[in-house]
Amino acid sequence: MPALEDRLRINNRTPHSRIVTASGCRATTLETILLYSRLIPEIGIFTTKSIGPRPNQGNPAPIYCAADPAKYGDSARSNAVGLANPGYEVFESELAGLRRKSPDLNGALLLGSVYGADLSEIVMVAKALAPHLDAVEINFSCPHAKGYGFDTGTDADNMARIVDAVCKAAGKDVFAKLSPNLADDDLGAIAKACVDAGARGISVINTVGPVKTFLPGTDIPVLYNGVGGLSGRVVEERGWECVRIVRESVGAMPLIIGMGGVFSGDDARDYFGAGADFIGLGTAMEGFRSDQLAAYVRQLRLDIDENTDLAGLMLPECVRLQYRGFRIDEMSECSDDLRVFTFDEALEPFAEPGQYVFLAVPGDDSHPTMEAPFSVPIDDPLTLAVRRYPRGGRENHFTSRLWEKRQGDTLFVRGPYGMPFNQGDMLTLVGGGTGVAVLASIAARHPNHVAFIGAKSGGELLFQDEFSARDTFIATDDGSAGYHCFVTDSFEKNYNYDGMSDIVICGPLPMMTRAVEIARSKGFTDRDIHVVLEPYMKCGVGICGGCALIDGSIACTDGHIVTADRFMAAVKKGRVKRMPDGGWE
Structure with missing residues (x-):
């Protein structure tokens, strides 16, 4: 058998780590992949979210929940994202931009996950994206997207034809991602058929199920989709069992990416012992800030290299998924x-x-x-x-x-x-519409403040009792209360305070943009100007990555309140808020 380093080569490159991000988990936007390639160099392979032949909004929230702990344990999760993606044409353009910024992704490999309803669609997507990828992963395993994923992943002959066609069209190494829902004999036969057709390797597993989870005290499903795939520690045994079956079926040379319930060094060793070459992280990445995730992955890499088991102690204690x-x-x-x-x-x-x-x-x-x-x-x-x-x-x-x-x-x-806002002791608050709600919570904990709040009319002025009675300036569009003007006009005209430390702004995008300009003119530095964003959020715990900002940070865990320089950079590029499919509005 060749030396380990040689055998792990993918598209003539050897990953610098055996740690892989699972498709659809955390690093689901190219901005986050770029950020994490710098922040978390211990990740050897980044897998994109699954990209299809056309834009797909996926499922509305709820898309992610705690599965029934009585049945599956505390770490069990259920998800049904629904293959949300902007489509291969938009994604190809984004990929090209990523490669211009970081041609080698700081040493990490990029594995592009693709799906389609049939051979022609899968080949079309893979061929378009392949020039920007190190390898292609065919999603034969999503358990809850009708007509895709698992619906294309049960016929060995058809899958072999797809793998063969993708290998020829893409000109890159190809992995087939298989489902744990296959019977053991079928799993082995399908894995061998894919490898015989030219696949460089096999990825196993995707989520198990689907399963149904209910709102407390009801028979009402939590997830919008009704059912979702099961993940977490509960699927680990099935995961490394599938790895063992695949390894026995395909022999020693093909590569295997094993995933499902990997949280610790011991979990990784279970997969390696079953025959995996790489381990994929999924559910384990929930709840972390990005800097915390970097520390966790760094320790996991050490655990793998040094036969220790400390990373599991760094997992967030509480992610508050219970309703x-x-x-x-x-x-x-x-x-x-x-x-x-x-x-x-x-x-x-x-x-x-x-x-x-x-x-x-x-x-x-x-x-x-x-x-x-x-x-x-x-x-x-x-x-x-x-x-x-x-x-x-x-x-x-x-x-x-x-x-x-x-x-x-x-x-x-x-x-x-979300990340709390606890900066400054003398605050200026500027808000309009429902944006006043977040400022009310800040005002209640920071009594030394001056507030400029606005609304369409007096009837729509919100939570006035939470603001300083002496230093609150009200503006309404129709003049029915306070100044007859926009809140930004009131701020520009009436602000005349010394010694204020920070300013917090929340409201419609044009209002916030103008308020930042005024704040700068009043002497606030960009570091002292804080803008409350309202990104499109689905999970709240960082795992879906759908709320990623233009710099790659995950708004729901890293913070949705940003400084003026970050905000204005996003405004300038027209990339302030994402759409449900992951593209920019």
Whole structure:
């Protein structure tokens, strides 16, 4: 047998580490892959999210939840992202840009995951992306996307034809990602058929199932999709069992990427002992800030190299995925499309300034559960402000369902999430519309502040009691309360304070952009100007990566409140908020 280094070569390059990011987990945008290639050099291979022949919004939230701990254990998760992606044409352009910025990705390899409904679609996607990739992974295993993934991954002859065609079209090494749901004999036969057709290796496993998880005390599924794939420690045994079956079937030379329930050095050794060459990280990456994740992966690499087992001790203690029911105690109608919901109990634990929760509206037989994130202006009792979105789009479906609820109905909440804002002792707060909600939570903990708040009308002014009675300037578009102007005009005209340390801005994008310009003119430095972003969030714990900012940071765990220089750089490039498919608005 060749030396280990030679045998691990992929597209004539040898990865510098055996650690791989699993497709669809954490590093799901190219911005995050670029950031992590610098921040976490211990990752040897980055796998892209699965890219298909056309843009796909995937499933609305909830897409990720804690699976029933009584059945599956505390680390078990269920997900149904739904293969969200911007389509291969947009992604190819993004890949080209990534390679211009970092031709060798700081030594890491890039494995591109692709899917399609048939041979022609899969080949089309792989051929387009291959020039920018080190290798291609064919997704034969997603368990919850009808017509794709596992639906294309059960016929050995057809899969062999697809592998052969992709190898010829892409001109790069090819991996086939197989499902744990296959019978053992079928798994071995399919793995051998793929290798015989030219595959460089096999990736196993994807999630198990699908399974169904319910909102507490109900028979209502949590996930919008109804069911989701199972991950976490509960699937580890099946994972390395599949690796063993594949290794026995394909022999010593083909490469195997083993994944499923890898959290620690001992877990990695279980996979290596079963025959894996690389181990993939998935669920283990939830809940970390990016700098914490870097420390965890660094320790995992040491554990692998030095036969220790310390990385598992660094896992987040609590990611707060459990839902809790709250009864609607009061609904205040500020206008036709703005309501304040007051619930019957306090949020526990209290949200820190700037944090948010996910509010879930339970579904029924014809309408799945839907959820969205909201800032927490008041913890006790839990109080949230919600604006109904215009017709069309997922936000409208959620808020329309919410508008049907009545006093006494039960909704479900998980969280709080997000990096708290605890900077400065003399704050200036500038907010408009529902953006005032997050400023209210900051104002309540920072009594030394001056506030400029605005709304369309006096009826839509939110949470005024949370702000300083002496130093709050009100502006309304229609002049029904306070100054008859935009809040930015009020800020520009009335701000005349010395000794203020920081400024926090939240509201619609044009308002925030103008407020930053004014703050700069008032002498605030970019470091002291903090802008509250409202990115498209799905999981809240970093695992889906869908809220990645332009610099690659994950908003839900790294922070959605950014300094002015980061904000204005995103505005200049038109990359402030992502769409459900992962592309930029």
